[in-house]
Amino acid sequence: MADLKNNLSLPISLNENEILEFHDPMASINPKHRTLAEMKDYLADAKASFPGESVYDMYRSVHLPQDTEKFKNAGLRFDITVVHPGLLGREFSKTLGHFHPFKPGTAVRYPEIYEVVRGKALFLMQRMDDSFSQVLDCYSVEASEGQDVIFLPGYAHFLINTTDEILITSNWSGDNFESLYEPVARYHGAAYYVFKGTDGQPEFKPNKNYASVPELKKLRPKELSHFGLIFEQPAYLTGQKSPNMLQFLINPDLYLEELTVEKCYSEA
Numbered sequence: 001m002a003d004l005k006n007n008l009s010l011p012i013s014l015n016e017n018e019i020l021e022f023h024d025p026m027a028s029i030n031p032k033h034r035t036l037a038e039m040k041d042y043l044a045d046a047k048a049s050f051p052g053e054s055v056y057d058m059y060r061s062v063h064l065p066q067d068t069e070k071f072k073n074a075g076l077r078f079d080i081t082v083v084h085p086g087l088l089g090r091e092f093s094k095t096l097g098h099f100h101p102f103k104p105g106t107a108v109r110y111p112e113i114y115e116v117v118r119g120k121a122l123f124l125m126q127r128m129d130d131s132f133s134q135v136l137d138c139y140s141v142e143a144s145e146g147q148d149v150i151f152l153p154g155y156a157h158f159l160i161n162t163t164d165e166i167l168i169t170s171n172w173s174g175d176n177f178e179s180l181y182e183p184v185a186r187y188h189g190a191a192y193y194v195f196k197g198t199d200g201q202p203e204f205k206p207n208k209n210y211a212s213v214p215e216l217k218k219l220r221p222k223e224l225s226h227f228g229l230i231f232e233q234p235a236y237l238t239g240q241k242s243p244n245m246l247q248f249l250i251n252p253d254l255y256l257e258e259l260t261v262e263k264c265y266s267e268a
């Protein structure tokens with residue numbers, strides 16, 4: 001059993017079966033398991049196997065009972081994702097990845113915040129044209145425990161576990177949209193596959209289902225205190241104490257000057 005209270009600021013632990021346990025006053029949440037069968041369309045090798053039944057588990061709408069109304073009024077949702085270690089064929093274990101829809105009445109897609117709760121994360125982000133026919137740019141971002149990463153408006157995002165240990169992330173997003181998976185399934189994954197190299201390290205291979213892919217650039221996340229994203233501080237606390245700081249997730253069109261690669265990241 002691993003206690004995640006300090007990392008999450010919530011009474012949650014991880015049990016021996018890599019399932020989250022919720023302690024008083026939280027009610028238990030049954031995760032949605034993402035099975036290998038559901039991932040076939042998103043893999044380099046549709047026939048790949050995986051050591052466990054679930055590749056990753058999603059716990060939606062995680063919060064203390066006392067915060068229910070606050071998050072509902074703010075239009076915010078806090079989720080936790082547990083990515084089990086292992087290989088999907090030659091690929092490291094990963095999430096399907098998706099785009100977010102446009103905020104209605106705007107040409108701006110909803111952003112999202114991810115925080116690494118336990119382990120080490122590799123994120124891929126890619127932007128495409130409106131018809132999803134061309135990749136405009138793509139980035140990889142490594143993040144360690146406690147670090148926060150903003151997925152900027154327009155960027156599909158993929159979470160990859162390149163380690164032998166469990167990876168747990170939390171995320172804040174608006175609670176009023178459904179993610180778009182089809183544009184990723186169409187190409188059987190992100191613009192780059194992340195294979196385990198012979199030395200055990202990640203190997204980035206362009207996904208040939210795309211007509212062309214731009215060079216993959218590496219970024220590091222910046223600490224963004226004006227959005228309440230302090231690396232030493234669990235992201236849950238920002239939503240709990242200052243939900244207004246997360247309003248950029250609901251109204252990204254009002255924050256476009258702040259929501260740029262240059263302002264939210266530094267070059268790795």
Ligand SMILES: [Fe+2]
Binds near residue numbers: 098099100157179
């Ligand atoms: Fe998302």
